[in-house]
Amino acid sequence: MRTRKTNYYITMELGKYSFGTGDRFAYQGKAQLAAIIKARDIGLDLTPVWNKSNREHQIIGTLPVSVRLEADQAIKDSGFDNPYFVDADHINMESVDPFIDHSDFFTLDVAAYIGNVPDSDQIARGRAMISKLEKTVNIAGLDKAILLPDDFLEEVLRNYLLAIEAASELYAYIVEKKGTDNFIAEVSMDEVDTPQSPNELLIILALLAEYKIPVRTIAPKFSGRFNKGVDYVGDLELFREEFESDLLVIKYAIEEFGLPSDLKLSIHSGSDKFSIYPIIGELIRKHDMGIHVKTAGTTWLEEIIGLSKGDSQSLLMVKEIYKEAYLRQHELCSPYADVIDIKKEDLPQNIDKWSSEETSAAFRHIPDNSSYNPSMRQLMHVAYKLAAERGDEFRQALKRNELIIAREVEENLFERHIKRLF
Numbered sequence: 001m002r003t004r005k006t007n008y009y010i011t012m013e014l015g016k017y018s019f020g021t022g023d024r025f026a027y028q029g030k031a032q033l034a035a036i037i038k039a040r041d042i043g044l045d046l047t048p049v050w051n052k053s054n055r056e057h058q059i060i061g062t063l064p065v066s067v068r069l070e071a072d073q074a075i076k077d078s079g080f081d082n083p084y085f086v087d088a089d090h091i092n093m094e095s096v097d098p099f100i101d102h103s104d105f106f107t108l109d110v111a112a113y114i115g116n117v118p119d120s121d122q123i124a125r126g127r128a129m130i131s132k133l134e135k136t137v138n139i140a141g142l143d144k145a146i147l148l149p150d151d152f153l154e155e156v157l158r159n160y161l162l163a164i165e166a167a168s169e170l171y172a173y174i175v176e177k178k179g180t181d182n183f184i185a186e187v188s189m190d191e192v193d194t195p196q197s198p199n200e201l202l203i204i205l206a207l208l209a210e211y212k213i214p215v216r217t218i219a220p221k222f223s224g225r226f227n228k229g230v231d232y233v234g235d236l237e238l239f240r241e242e243f244e245s246d247l248l249v250i251k252y253a254i255e256e257f258g259l260p261s262d263l264k265l266s267i268h269s270g271s272d273k274f275s276i277y278p279i280i281g282e283l284i285r286k287h288d289m290g291i292h293v294k295t296a297g298t299t300w301l302e303e304i305i306g307l308s309k310g311d312s313q314s315l316l317m318v319k320e321i322y323k324e325a326y327l328r329q330h331e332l333c334s335p336y337a338d339v340i341d342i343k344k345e346d347l348p349q350n351i352d353k354w355s356s357e358e359t360s361a362a363f364r365h366i367p368d369n370s371s372y373n374p375s376m377r378q379l380m381h382v383a384y385k386l387a388a389e390r391g392d393e394f395r396q397a398l399k400r401n402e403l404i405i406a407r408e409v410e411e412n413l414f415e416r417h418i419k420r421l422f
């Protein structure tokens, strides 16, 4: 449509490939960075981004400043001299304030506003904003033209207009506090039931441009299940098609709507989506696009694996945490009900007699290892609150077993994640 070119003033570079590594307890920053440095040594530049959502802070009882301190310390200790960021992950107007001073990456979560229906005046305004879009949009690389009949546009506006407006207000609020170009803005829509199609993404991007939000990464919800800590469940061919269409839509939106030239997809993986990693890697290379991948909870599980392999006291603690998680399943799983798929019959009630090897292998994500237990892994993924409740006992165990845990954290990120993706 080539409505206009917005020349966003941007100097902050996120880099083509960036990697969101959350760290629930803020002890593994250096080990995570070691994986990034290993990647750099083989010629792959990744920008590390430490992310921790408001929900995780609340469940654990930590403050956003802790992530900033962890990241700065890890960077200093490792002599890392490339850019890095601290992401206020999944924030909204109610939760943003404590993050303002400590983050330089903000994930504007608009999920709660999706489906809020605008009134007729607002719809009319939205209509005017996208009125220059042709009814048939041809996008280079897509087999079929994207058709935008009136009823489809109306439906997208009804679902997303107020969400984009909320992103715009939140963005303006952060600019007011931090100034322009002092942070990276992501817009996330992944925590909803219904995936956004590439056609919907096109309209959403057109609206983001109209609201002048210099979005650098966008996290749609993709088809298929992104269960916590375990592999993707869904049709890989459909995912490929959808992901490639999204990439091409983004390319088009950069050109035609004047969005920032480095705009890229952000995958909120829920950790460890191994079977789609090679597809993502292949397609971003094919279309010369960047990517941001968040894989946060995976590091907490490596702490559990490392502790299983550590001293006898820490192995015992892992078993106690598991036993308690088994008993408190309802409470722990409720906040994550839509993103876990635990088979109760696969959860052993008692693992008291399990060896260190058996315990760590059950949690370690090696899909073809017969000891790997996806249900136990998912339950443990959502059980980090129990470690937080143990307070000093847990922190001391992390310290005592620091080296063995660091090795697991680094190997997991480098061998199982980065190598599969890039």
Ligand SMILES: [Zn+2]
Pocket (backbone or CB within 6 Å): 090, 188, 190, 191, 268
């Ligand atoms: Zn997310």
